[in-house]
Amino acid sequence: SQTIHQWPATLVQPVGSPLSLECTVEGTSNPNLYWYRQAAGRGLQLLFYSVGIGQISSEVPQNLSASRPQDRQFILSSKKLLLSDSGFYLCAWTRPSGGGYTFGSGTRLTVV
Amino acid sequence: AQSVAQPEDQVNVAEGNPLTVKCTYSVSGNPYLFWYVQYPNRGLQFLLKYITGDNLVKGSYGFEAEFNKSQTSFHLKKPSALVSDSALYFCALYTGRRALTFGSGTRLQVQP
Numbered sequence: 001s002q003t004i005h006q007w008p009a010t011l012v013q014p015v016g017s018p019l020s021l022e023c024t025v026e027g028t029s030n031p032n033l034y035w036y037r038q039a040a041g042r043g044l045q046l047l048f049y050s051v052g053i054g055q056i057s058s059e060v061p062q063n064l065s066a067s068r069p070q071d072r073q074f075i076l077s078s079k080k081l082l083l084s085d086s087g088f089y090l091c092a093w094t095r096p097s098g099g100g101y102t103f104g105s106g107t108r109l110t111v112v
Numbered sequence: 113a114q115s116v117a118q119p120e121d122q123v124n125v126a127e128g129n130p131l132t133v134k135c136t137y138s139v140s141g142n143p144y145l146f147w148y149v150q151y152p153n154r155g156l157q158f159l160l161k162y163i164t165g166d167n168l169v170k171g172s173y174g175f176e177a178e179f180n181k182s183q184t185s186f187h188l189k190k191p192s193a194l195v196s197d198s199a200l201y202f203c204a205l206y207t208g209r210r211a212l213t214f215g216s217g218t219r220l221q222v223q224p
Binding site for chain 2: 006034036042043044046049059088090092100101102103104105106108
């Protein structure tokens with residue numbers, strides 16, 4: 001069966017520090033991978049998606065970047081965090097043909 | 113533009129009563145619609161989807177949704193609400209760009 005792992009679960013970082021959130025998927029090949037941010041416990045904003053190694057599409061210009069160094073690994077990064085980067089970050093995957101998502105358990109990031 | 117809207121920020125219902133969480137959509141072509149549920153500090157869980165076929169879709173935990181093309185709606189329903197159904201519910205639309213667009217979410221509160 002397929003599983004998705006996302007870590008860390010919570011993170012408190014000072015303004016200006018770097019960020020690296022990792023997401024891995026097991027039990028499938030060539031998944032579509034996604035990073036979403038949820039602010040204030042409500043709406044989800046698509047940040048990045050990837051349909052293959054090294055292929056990243058950015059939906060919203062911002063202080064963050066994403067990379068996909070391996071087929072089942074998706075990393076969200078920042079060189080210098082801003083207060084506005086605080087939020088709940090969710091990784092998700094779908095089969096290459098698309099369809100419904102499976103979400104990770106999320107990372108709550110607080111920038112102080 | 114393709115979009116999905118959830119007009120209610122919160123829905124309150126007594127345990128044992130039927131519940132409805134509303135969702136409307138705007139899309140050119142055939143819509144692919146989804147419902148997800150999110151419990152506090154957790155990732156989203158898939159409830160059900162409409163791709164084609166029967167307008168009444170049955171999903172997890174006793175939930176169902178009715179697709180209405182003339183009203184461009186995809187309301188989530190359950191005949192008898194449980195306190196444990198209290199959570200944040202998201203309607204989503206597959207936009208064909210290999211990503212889902214989510215509604216703003218509706219908080220369901222079921223009172224005992």
